[in-house]
Amino acid sequence: MTANPLNAEAASTKIAALFDTKVAASNAAERVCYEAHLKRGQVRLVHPYEAHFGRKLEPENDGIVQTAVRSHLMMAALGAVIGLAVVGILHRQEIDAVMHSPGLAAGAAIFLGVVFGMLLAGLMTARPDHQLVITPVREAVQHGRWAVLVHPTTPQQCNEALRALRNTTSEVLRTA
Incomplete structure:
Protein backbone atom coordinates (compact mmCIF):
# COMPACT_ATOMS: atom_id res chain seq x y z
CA MET A 1 0.00 0.00 0.00
CA THR A 2 2.99 2.25 0.16
CA ALA A 3 4.79 4.11 -2.60
CA ASN A 4 8.06 3.28 -0.88
CA PRO A 5 10.20 1.33 -3.38
CA LEU A 6 12.14 -0.27 -0.53
CA ASN A 7 9.07 -1.98 0.91
CA ALA A 8 8.07 -5.40 -0.47
CA GLU A 9 5.05 -5.95 1.80
CA ALA A 10 1.62 -6.00 0.17
CA ALA A 11 -0.01 -4.62 3.33
CA SER A 12 2.52 -2.38 5.00
CA THR A 13 -0.09 -0.42 6.98
CA LYS A 14 -1.51 -2.06 10.08
CA ILE A 15 -4.77 -1.03 11.75
CA ALA A 16 -5.99 -2.32 15.09
CA ALA A 17 -9.13 -1.76 17.13
CA LEU A 18 -9.51 -2.79 20.76
CA PHE A 19 -12.67 -4.21 22.34
CA ASP A 20 -13.85 -5.46 25.72
CA THR A 21 -16.06 -8.30 24.45
CA LYS A 22 -15.91 -11.04 21.84
CA VAL A 23 -19.26 -10.00 20.41
CA ALA A 24 -18.11 -6.41 19.85
CA ALA A 25 -14.85 -7.55 18.26
CA SER A 26 -16.55 -10.12 16.01
CA ASN A 27 -19.17 -7.60 14.91
CA ALA A 28 -16.46 -5.05 14.13
CA ALA A 29 -14.48 -7.63 12.15
CA GLU A 30 -17.56 -8.47 10.06
CA ARG A 31 -18.38 -4.80 9.59
CA VAL A 32 -14.88 -3.83 8.48
CA CYS A 33 -14.75 -6.76 6.02
CA TYR A 34 -18.06 -5.67 4.50
CA GLU A 35 -17.58 -1.89 4.47
CA ALA A 36 -13.92 -1.85 3.38
CA HIS A 37 -14.31 -4.73 0.89
CA LEU A 38 -11.60 -6.77 2.58
CA LYS A 39 -10.90 -10.48 2.23
CA ARG A 40 -11.17 -12.60 5.37
CA GLY A 41 -7.38 -13.04 5.51
CA GLN A 42 -6.92 -9.27 5.78
CA VAL A 43 -8.85 -9.11 9.07
CA ARG A 44 -7.68 -11.09 12.10
CA LEU A 45 -9.17 -11.45 15.55
CA VAL A 46 -6.82 -11.64 18.55
CA HIS A 47 -8.24 -13.37 21.63
CA PRO A 48 -7.58 -12.31 25.22
CA TYR A 49 -4.40 -13.79 26.64
CA GLU A 50 -3.39 -15.17 23.22
CA ALA A 51 0.31 -15.85 23.56
CA HIS A 52 1.54 -16.00 19.98
CA PHE A 53 -0.37 -13.39 17.99
CA GLY A 54 2.73 -11.94 16.32
CA ARG A 55 1.95 -13.78 13.08
CA LYS A 56 -1.44 -12.07 13.01
CA LEU A 57 0.24 -8.69 13.44
CA GLU A 58 2.98 -9.32 10.85
CA PRO A 59 1.66 -12.04 8.52
CA GLU A 60 4.02 -11.30 5.64
CA ASN A 61 7.32 -12.90 6.68
CA ARG A 127 9.51 -0.34 11.13
CA PRO A 128 9.43 1.49 14.47
CA ASP A 129 6.01 2.90 13.51
CA HIS A 130 4.55 -0.61 13.92
CA GLN A 131 5.23 -0.35 17.66
CA LEU A 132 2.40 2.21 17.77
CA VAL A 133 0.05 -0.70 17.09
CA ILE A 134 1.94 -3.70 18.49
CA THR A 135 2.48 -2.37 22.02
CA PRO A 136 -1.14 -1.32 22.76
CA VAL A 137 -2.49 -4.56 21.26
CA ARG A 138 -0.09 -6.63 23.37
CA GLU A 139 -1.09 -4.75 26.53
CA ALA A 140 -4.81 -5.03 25.75
CA VAL A 141 -4.61 -8.76 25.06
CA GLN A 142 -2.62 -9.32 28.27
CA HIS A 143 -5.41 -7.56 30.18
CA GLY A 144 -8.21 -9.72 28.77
CA ARG A 145 -9.33 -7.58 25.85
CA TRP A 146 -9.98 -8.43 22.20
CA ALA A 147 -8.32 -6.88 19.17
CA VAL A 148 -9.26 -6.71 15.51
CA LEU A 149 -6.25 -6.42 13.19
CA VAL A 150 -6.67 -5.14 9.66
CA HIS A 151 -4.12 -5.34 6.83
CA PRO A 152 -5.35 -3.08 4.01
CA THR A 153 -3.57 -3.24 0.67
CA THR A 154 -4.84 0.00 -0.88
CA PRO A 155 -5.34 3.54 0.43
CA GLN A 156 -9.08 3.19 -0.22
CA GLN A 157 -9.27 0.02 1.89
CA CYS A 158 -7.32 1.78 4.61
CA ASN A 159 -9.66 4.78 4.72
CA GLU A 160 -12.78 2.61 4.63
CA ALA A 161 -11.43 0.29 7.34
CA LEU A 162 -10.59 3.24 9.58
CA ARG A 163 -14.05 4.71 9.06
CA ALA A 164 -15.77 1.37 9.78
CA LEU A 165 -13.73 0.72 12.93
CA ARG A 166 -14.13 4.25 14.27
CA ASN A 167 -17.91 3.68 14.13
CA THR A 168 -17.50 0.70 16.48
CA THR A 169 -14.90 1.87 19.02
CA SER A 170 -12.86 4.90 19.98
CA GLU A 171 -9.69 2.80 20.34
CA VAL A 172 -8.42 2.58 16.77
CA LEU A 173 -4.66 2.47 16.10
CA ARG A 174 -2.79 2.78 12.82
CA THR A 175 0.77 2.57 11.56
CA ALA A 176 2.13 5.03 9.03
Whole structure:
Protein backbone atom coordinates (compact mmCIF):
# COMPACT_ATOMS: atom_id res chain seq x y z
CA MET A 1 0.00 0.00 0.00
CA THR A 2 2.99 2.25 0.16
CA ALA A 3 4.79 4.11 -2.60
CA ASN A 4 8.06 3.28 -0.88
CA PRO A 5 10.20 1.33 -3.38
CA LEU A 6 12.14 -0.27 -0.53
CA ASN A 7 9.07 -1.98 0.91
CA ALA A 8 8.07 -5.40 -0.47
CA GLU A 9 5.05 -5.95 1.80
CA ALA A 10 1.62 -6.00 0.17
CA ALA A 11 -0.01 -4.62 3.33
CA SER A 12 2.52 -2.38 5.00
CA THR A 13 -0.09 -0.42 6.98
CA LYS A 14 -1.51 -2.06 10.08
CA ILE A 15 -4.77 -1.03 11.75
CA ALA A 16 -5.99 -2.32 15.09
CA ALA A 17 -9.13 -1.76 17.13
CA LEU A 18 -9.51 -2.79 20.76
CA PHE A 19 -12.67 -4.21 22.34
CA ASP A 20 -13.85 -5.46 25.72
CA THR A 21 -16.06 -8.30 24.45
CA LYS A 22 -15.91 -11.04 21.84
CA VAL A 23 -19.26 -10.00 20.41
CA ALA A 24 -18.11 -6.41 19.85
CA ALA A 25 -14.85 -7.55 18.26
CA SER A 26 -16.55 -10.12 16.01
CA ASN A 27 -19.17 -7.60 14.91
CA ALA A 28 -16.46 -5.05 14.13
CA ALA A 29 -14.48 -7.63 12.15
CA GLU A 30 -17.56 -8.47 10.06
CA ARG A 31 -18.38 -4.80 9.59
CA VAL A 32 -14.88 -3.83 8.48
CA CYS A 33 -14.75 -6.76 6.02
CA TYR A 34 -18.06 -5.67 4.50
CA GLU A 35 -17.58 -1.89 4.47
CA ALA A 36 -13.92 -1.85 3.38
CA HIS A 37 -14.31 -4.73 0.89
CA LEU A 38 -11.60 -6.77 2.58
CA LYS A 39 -10.90 -10.48 2.23
CA ARG A 40 -11.17 -12.60 5.37
CA GLY A 41 -7.38 -13.04 5.51
CA GLN A 42 -6.92 -9.27 5.78
CA VAL A 43 -8.85 -9.11 9.07
CA ARG A 44 -7.68 -11.09 12.10
CA LEU A 45 -9.17 -11.45 15.55
CA VAL A 46 -6.82 -11.64 18.55
CA HIS A 47 -8.24 -13.37 21.63
CA PRO A 48 -7.58 -12.31 25.22
CA TYR A 49 -4.40 -13.79 26.64
CA GLU A 50 -3.39 -15.17 23.22
CA ALA A 51 0.31 -15.85 23.56
CA HIS A 52 1.54 -16.00 19.98
CA PHE A 53 -0.37 -13.39 17.99
CA GLY A 54 2.73 -11.94 16.32
CA ARG A 55 1.95 -13.78 13.08
CA LYS A 56 -1.44 -12.07 13.01
CA LEU A 57 0.24 -8.69 13.44
CA GLU A 58 2.98 -9.32 10.85
CA PRO A 59 1.66 -12.04 8.52
CA GLU A 60 4.02 -11.30 5.64
CA ASN A 61 7.32 -12.90 6.68
CA ASP A 62 8.44 -13.25 3.06
CA GLY A 63 7.60 -9.61 2.37
CA ILE A 64 9.54 -8.50 5.43
CA VAL A 65 12.59 -10.50 4.33
CA GLN A 66 12.34 -9.06 0.82
CA THR A 67 12.02 -5.58 2.30
CA ALA A 68 15.15 -6.16 4.39
CA VAL A 69 17.21 -7.39 1.46
CA ARG A 70 15.92 -4.76 -0.97
CA SER A 71 16.33 -1.85 1.43
CA HIS A 72 19.85 -2.88 2.50
CA LEU A 73 21.05 -3.29 -1.08
CA MET A 74 19.49 -0.06 -2.31
CA MET A 75 20.54 2.03 0.67
CA ALA A 76 24.10 0.64 0.57
CA ALA A 77 24.34 1.57 -3.11
CA LEU A 78 22.88 5.00 -2.45
CA GLY A 79 25.32 5.50 0.42
CA ALA A 80 28.25 4.57 -1.84
CA VAL A 81 27.10 7.06 -4.49
CA ILE A 82 26.67 9.81 -1.89
CA GLY A 83 30.11 9.00 -0.47
CA LEU A 84 31.65 9.32 -3.93
CA ALA A 85 29.77 12.56 -4.52
CA VAL A 86 31.17 13.99 -1.28
CA VAL A 87 34.71 13.01 -2.33
CA GLY A 88 34.07 14.62 -5.72
CA ILE A 89 32.97 17.85 -4.09
CA LEU A 90 35.96 17.83 -1.74
CA HIS A 91 38.27 17.14 -4.70
CA ARG A 92 36.82 20.06 -6.65
CA GLN A 93 37.41 22.27 -3.60
CA GLU A 94 41.01 21.05 -3.63
CA ILE A 95 41.02 19.75 -0.06
CA ASP A 96 44.60 18.60 0.64
CA ALA A 97 43.75 15.17 2.10
CA VAL A 98 41.61 14.30 -0.92
CA MET A 99 44.09 15.73 -3.42
CA HIS A 100 47.03 13.77 -1.99
CA SER A 101 45.19 10.44 -1.58
CA PRO A 102 42.11 10.39 -3.81
CA GLY A 103 41.92 6.56 -3.77
CA LEU A 104 41.99 6.36 0.02
CA ALA A 105 39.49 9.19 0.32
CA ALA A 106 37.14 7.51 -2.17
CA GLY A 107 37.49 4.15 -0.43
CA ALA A 108 36.78 5.66 2.98
CA ALA A 109 33.83 7.64 1.66
CA ILE A 110 32.35 4.58 -0.07
CA PHE A 111 32.84 2.48 3.06
CA LEU A 112 31.20 5.08 5.32
CA GLY A 113 28.40 5.63 2.82
CA VAL A 114 27.65 1.92 2.64
CA VAL A 115 27.73 1.57 6.44
CA PHE A 116 25.41 4.53 7.05
CA GLY A 117 23.13 3.42 4.21
CA MET A 118 22.80 -0.04 5.71
CA LEU A 119 22.17 1.37 9.18
CA LEU A 120 19.37 3.49 7.77
CA ALA A 121 18.01 0.45 5.93
CA GLY A 122 18.00 -1.47 9.21
CA LEU A 123 15.92 1.25 10.81
CA MET A 124 13.51 1.20 7.88
CA THR A 125 13.23 -2.59 8.05
CA ALA A 126 12.55 -2.55 11.79
CA ARG A 127 9.51 -0.34 11.13
CA PRO A 128 9.43 1.49 14.47
CA ASP A 129 6.01 2.90 13.51
CA HIS A 130 4.55 -0.61 13.92
CA GLN A 131 5.23 -0.35 17.66
CA LEU A 132 2.40 2.21 17.77
CA VAL A 133 0.05 -0.70 17.09
CA ILE A 134 1.94 -3.70 18.49
CA THR A 135 2.48 -2.37 22.02
CA PRO A 136 -1.14 -1.32 22.76
CA VAL A 137 -2.49 -4.56 21.26
CA ARG A 138 -0.09 -6.63 23.37
CA GLU A 139 -1.09 -4.75 26.53
CA ALA A 140 -4.81 -5.03 25.75
CA VAL A 141 -4.61 -8.76 25.06
CA GLN A 142 -2.62 -9.32 28.27
CA HIS A 143 -5.41 -7.56 30.18
CA GLY A 144 -8.21 -9.72 28.77
CA ARG A 145 -9.33 -7.58 25.85
CA TRP A 146 -9.98 -8.43 22.20
CA ALA A 147 -8.32 -6.88 19.17
CA VAL A 148 -9.26 -6.71 15.51
CA LEU A 149 -6.25 -6.42 13.19
CA VAL A 150 -6.67 -5.14 9.66
CA HIS A 151 -4.12 -5.34 6.83
CA PRO A 152 -5.35 -3.08 4.01
CA THR A 153 -3.57 -3.24 0.67
CA THR A 154 -4.84 0.00 -0.88
CA PRO A 155 -5.34 3.54 0.43
CA GLN A 156 -9.08 3.19 -0.22
CA GLN A 157 -9.27 0.02 1.89
CA CYS A 158 -7.32 1.78 4.61
CA ASN A 159 -9.66 4.78 4.72
CA GLU A 160 -12.78 2.61 4.63
CA ALA A 161 -11.43 0.29 7.34
CA LEU A 162 -10.59 3.24 9.58
CA ARG A 163 -14.05 4.71 9.06
CA ALA A 164 -15.77 1.37 9.78
CA LEU A 165 -13.73 0.72 12.93
CA ARG A 166 -14.13 4.25 14.27
CA ASN A 167 -17.91 3.68 14.13
CA THR A 168 -17.50 0.70 16.48
CA THR A 169 -14.90 1.87 19.02
CA SER A 170 -12.86 4.90 19.98
CA GLU A 171 -9.69 2.80 20.34
CA VAL A 172 -8.42 2.58 16.77
CA LEU A 173 -4.66 2.47 16.10
CA ARG A 174 -2.79 2.78 12.82
CA THR A 175 0.77 2.57 11.56
CA ALA A 176 2.13 5.03 9.03
